Amino acid sequence: MKHLSKVLMLLTIPLTLQLFFFPLWQITLEAPQYPEGITMFIWINKITGTTEYTLQNINILNHYIGMKYIEPDSIPELKYFPWVVIGIAFLEVLGLFWYNRWYYLFIGALVFALSCLGVYDFYLWEYDYGHNLDPNAPIKIEGMVYQPPLIGSKMLLNFNAISLPATGGYLFLLGNIFGFLSFVLFPKKK
């Protein structure tokens, strides 16, 4: 059993570092006049879209309801998240050498806690963009807020907004499960 536990810990390392290659989350906007949909991808270090102009196009649409421009340069998380990810990977590498059951639990719990914090942070940004609207916006609808759902879909005026984890998010979750499993399967001392 010792072997399996260590292999799982080894696997968490690529499942962490893949975040540099795959987006964490995606928000898709659907409307009749956008037959191909508009999808925005949130990475640990950048925001992209289906095309290189997606963000500009979303911002143009958003300005009608007075939403702030989404400008990746003004989002500090995109600057320090990469270091958090590298830190996690470093702790996981350390786990290959410091073979301690409680340390394994610590890694699993830490990554889980950081993930929850990340999702909460994402929620706060969504809340801010959705509620903090320009009072001079061309389109104002009494009582209407434009916060996209954390997970799932919601109609925002003419757009159906669908928010879901993306490839990187799923793989990272898998890494976290592997982390906990490496603790659970850790050979107990007789």
Add this chain to the structure above:
Amino acid sequence: MKSLKISIAALIGISGLFIGCQSGGQKKAASATGSDAASSVYVAPGEYDEFYAFMSGGFSGQLSVQGLPSGRVFKVIPVFSVDAEKGYGFNEETKPMLNTSHGFIPWDDAHHPELSQTDGVPDGRWCFINGNNTPRVARIDLKTFETTEILELPNSGGNHSSPFITENSEYIVAGTRFSVPIPQRNMPINLAKGNFKGALSFITANEPGNMTIKFQILVPGFDYDLAHSGKGKSHGWTFFTTYNTEEAHTLKEAYASQNDKDYIAAVNWKKAEEYLAAGNFTEMPAEYAHNYYDERTQSATSSMLKTVKVLDPAKCPGLIYYMPCPKSPHGIDVNPTGDYIVGAGKLSADLTVHSFDKMIAAIEGKQFDGDAYGIPVLKFDAVNIGTVSSGGLGPLHTEFDDKGNAYTSFFISSEVVKWKVGTWEVLDRVPCYYSVGHLMIPGGDSKKPWGKYMVAMNKITKDRYLPTGPEMCHSAQLYDISGEKMKLILDFPTMGEPHYAQGIHADVVKPNSQKIYRLDENEHPFACKKESEARVERDGKDVHVYMTMIRSHFAPDNISGLEVGDRVYFHVTNLEQDWDTPHGFSVLGANNSELLIMPGQTETLVWEPKKEGVWPFYCTDFCSALHQEMQGYLGVGAKGQGGELKWSLGD
């Protein structure tokens, strides 16, 4: 002779009677369509047509893009005529496109579209088209569906037998329909015969921005009507039909129809290249414009060229031969293998088919029947391989399918006749409503036709549609040619008068169609790529406005300090980078047109305010929910009293 003429006249009369009989025509057309016709041309909402058709606009000077089998119109591309809708020829960027040695010419007569080819197959890069009146050729880029290059032709009196490309787009060609004094000079018209000349031009086609007359051949002063370049084994040759070998200068309808046979001019352009390389040409003084729209600067420039290289057949043996062809031939068409050259004697009943192999043998065996102004005339029997006894009258033009069949339009008997290449037997015939000119099969003049549909472009419309007063649209008819019998499946209206068309499978063109102009590649000298850089600069009477547009405002949208007598240049950049988000721009009292600016593009409108006041401008293309709000004001004072130049967006 006389009896033939009388019978033609009688037949024209009969067809006239037939046209005049409305109910008769409709009954005939209705019974000609099968019950499944509707489903075979039905393109469901949201679905695409299988083919693009590029149809010339004739006297509109433009090129329309339509879908097959639906017949729907997608775009009318301005080529030789100004188009206020798109600002073509009105905005500062495209005005130079219509420059010629006769100055700015806002109109032409566009006849024959021709798609670029690679290895004899349409490749979807460009479409070329001729301007007949003030002789020109144009290139249309099929990434943007815009006209990007126009070359004027010196020594031409009317560019009709053009562009007709060679199989690897080496050349498009241009022959003159009206021979003229070369070089031009005034002279008594009764001296035309023997003194007027024609010119056949070969123009490099596959170097955008560098459309050049590689050489011209000075030829006897006949009328050069249509052309087609050889393919496969006949690659290296181009064939031109001639009429008026009588060289009449008046009442041509009679005097130019006297000779029993006119000529097909066979030009060995590979030989021409050899003579050119050997320096066997003269550099003749000339004056003609080359206009090029550079996609980087999004602006056209016009340059005037001063010489043209001319080859004299008398000094270039083997360059050109004449093959006799009966009765003022119009169409000259080469079958997909390149073996046969089909001449359509428009005043006869039959088609004349010459063989390329026989022609080469006749040249080698010197089977000449005299000469015309020093150009050897090949013996008719030495080159002829067959005659299609059509049973129709007035053949004009032939295209081919991919199964070894040919389809010829007959103007006088108003029908299309299908015949077998090689045996020359007639297989089928269908009526046209009415009086078909050219016909088109997608790829039908190339090595690989898509033999599924055939379009007949008719010259007379009469009762085919709801009437629109004296002027009617020109009508096209679509036939299913996938089976043994041709089946009429659709009538559809066209723009202007399509003299000819080209068709191509949508898969060849559609993937390359551009969605936007990239703002980061916009090198327009007056582009303004950021709203924060929008500004107004005065330079004496000239005022340059660097304006941006994005949903749903202009920057700046208030300008004051303008004066009567100013020349205001609005350089407007569309900052959008999303597909199908153009904006328009128009100013009250502008003496030109609107601008219609695509995403990432910069265009310039000149406005010379005539009256004091505060004048509005606005977006003309319904761009967004706040489109009606996309507007601004221009403050104009009396001469010398405009005050300080100011501009703003938001208070």
